[in-house]
Amino acid sequence: IKKYNKKWDFFSNMSADEVEEFIENDIIGHRKTKKMGAHSNKYFENASKISEAIFSSFKGFDKSTINPSLISSKYLNALAVIGIENKDVTLEEVKSKFKKIVKELHPDTVGKNKKNIEKLTKVLEAYKTLKEYHDNFKYSDTV
Template sequence: MDLNSPLFDRIRVKPAKSAPEKPKAKILCSHPGCQEEGVFRAPKGREREGEYFTFCKDHVREYNATYDYFKGMDDESMAKFRQADAIGHRPTWKLGDRAAASHVDETVFAEARAARRRGLKGKAPQTEAAPRYNALALKALMTLELDGQATQARIKARYKDLVKRHHPDANGGDRSSEDKLREIIQAYNYLRANKLV
């Protein structure tokens, strides 16, 4: 941004007028007989959610020490409240207990499941088209002793099998097939680099 631009020369911002602060009304402590300022808020209780007392520091400490949200509730009511609180007091129901579920015709689903088991889905089952490979990919497949019809899963399985067979650790340290192993790894890396595996 060019600070010397003539476009920004004409922009003027007036400073905010400082208004005199209005004196706040002094809120007295809610404790009977106390004339100190009530600065601290304390909840009024379970039946009066969202409402607060205002206490001075000494009386809020006294109130908090004796405050019990569950005062007057029996153990069963407290357990129900805590369970409902875990889900935010929202309504819940058991699966399948709703009225809409009782009007469903089960034969529709039974027929669909039976058709699926028989293989009658309305469409002919689609066979996987054989992948097409270029000349280098075919050469890599031949190194892995596969033909041009090989699937990704078959290529991976064959690669693992050949690596296990030609690896020096699997042959008791014999390094005679090390060149073959190198060719297999290079062929697989080529297929992987071209996203064929």
């Protein structure tokens, strides 16, 4: 068997061009392939249609479509920390109230009082929550 295997030559009946073609096809495992861009690919067309359908459902989404009961408790707690009772407050109103509270509690203006620092920390977190809420819903004039 060893003698037979040593004498056997797979390429013996092939021309030089056929051997070159075999070597080139060996790179891709002798599978048929298509040139890039030569044929349309339905996968990308279908994926594009699906994504357009999904995102088109969000067109026209505005504040009026949000159910008031879906406003998060985190948002309502943040309003309470800053001292605002109106859920439909504008971002400008939140900012002005926030600035006023920060001036009252900031260590540079009233000294280092541990209670004030804790309150200031809560106010900063509340403002961050309100700002994120505004940014996520992209309201032009309200939070």
